[in-house]
Amino acid sequence: MTVKVEKIEGGIPHNTIMVAGLIASVVLVYLTYANVLTGTQYFAFFGGLATVAALVWGSHTIKHLCSYGIGTGVPSAGMMAFGSGVIAMLFATKYGIAAPIVAVILAAVVGAILGYVANNVLNMKIPVMIVSLVEMAVIGALVLMGYAAMMSGSFELSALTTGSVSILGLSLPSYQASFLGGALIATAFMLGGIAIQHPFNACLGPSWTQDRMLYLAAECGFLSMIAAAIMSMPLISMGAALVSLFVAVIGWYYTYAKYIELSKRDAFSWLDSKPIPEVEGQ
């Protein structure tokens, strides 16, 4: 029996957030494919919006998992998500247009095996462990794919490894000026990894409220998106990068203002702390 130390009462159920996050982030990643169809790069910002959708879902999954008291701190869950997600995401980029779907499926398989290992071999015995690690791996893969699509305009392996540098007006192909060759993926890894674990780490406690945490997650996502938009400037056209930056700043400002408003709301009320609810199995 595991003692559940934090309660989830009211608010949007976890399954709703999961389905909405999964569909939204996959669809938004696919919308960046409009770049290929129209021959421009202006749709790259959809990749950034996909990361925000996945990060909102991810912060709630962390809440769901860490409410059982895993004992290792909240950041470890975020690191696990991206450690397993990056492997599935990079493998999936080989499959061209099918990449996001392959990434979701492969990440789910990797996450399921890791979840089994953690829950049964390591004897964690947490009811939501396997499901949560599956979700985390999928989120990690989708966030990284979103950043890849946003920074390089495409989610295919050839586009992620090949960029171009212009020397004296000549455009030459270069492997170093690319998402992978320039190691931008390492920065994307940490941008996402910090954004996913921070919301619950910052909001946990007796006065936890769901809407405040989810707005903070979106705020962290847009803040990472601003950094990603700046990093996309050498890889995609300046106009497209500025569109991404504009969208990110607008989104960040809105969610930040909303988060401050909700923080002020919650600062007034002190929740009556009740005895620890004990949940047997599931």
Add this chain to the structure above:
Amino acid sequence: MSAIGAKPAAGSAMDMTATIIGIIILLVIIAATYFLVGPGMAFMALIGVIAGGILIGFGVHFVPVGGAPAAMGQAPGIATGVAMLAAGAGLAGLFGGAWAAELGIVVATVTGAVGGGLMMAITCMFVNFIYVFGMGIPSASGKVARDPITGDTQAEFKSQGTEGHGLPFVSYVGGVIGGLFGGAGGTLIYLMLLEVYTEELPGMMNALPGQILPIAVTLAGIFAIGMFLVNAVLAAYNITGTIEGPHDPKFKRFPRAIVASAIASAVCGMVAIMIVAL
């Protein structure tokens, strides 16, 4: 993790059925890779990746992780979580080893181990500086009566109501050993994947080996980081958060972590190798 601080339910017993199923998964993955890529370099790389993952999973058990109680001076160890600590030590080792990659596998792995151990030695020293001179607490272990290395008694220095505090000598040594193992394991994973990628990528992308090197280095590096974090977090789940070092009773749980790290590294390593081999 929460103000209430509930202890996780994970026991120290080993679930034999799950362990056997886990080992079967491991063997299936190794066999599948053997059939897909043959007995060549890529297959040996998978074995190297698994060995590196086991080194990381084992090494984490030596590191004195204190978590939040240590920050309040109520438990011994370094006052942060396993994921942060292992990532710091392991990545320091990995970067050290990556610089020496062209000097051969033995030199590079030893360099990685020294890098990780050095990082942990410096961390442990400054942690003790802060504990002793900043917080004014002596180092005392709560799990053993005498320090297994120096033989110093511990009980007189332990405050009532705490599980010990500070960083006793045995924990310091454990931290350095953990850094050595972690750095070596991370570097081994990096070297194995780098070898596969520098060999296979030029043919796959129709480019010269020199042009492809940045991509091979990035791919091997990001996979090594990813696998490092997965193994470190699994080991952290095994010790359920905090451990004092090699003298802690929780240290005896390491066989579980070795099985878990082997399976996790095999899964991740297989996918990482298939990027170029399929």
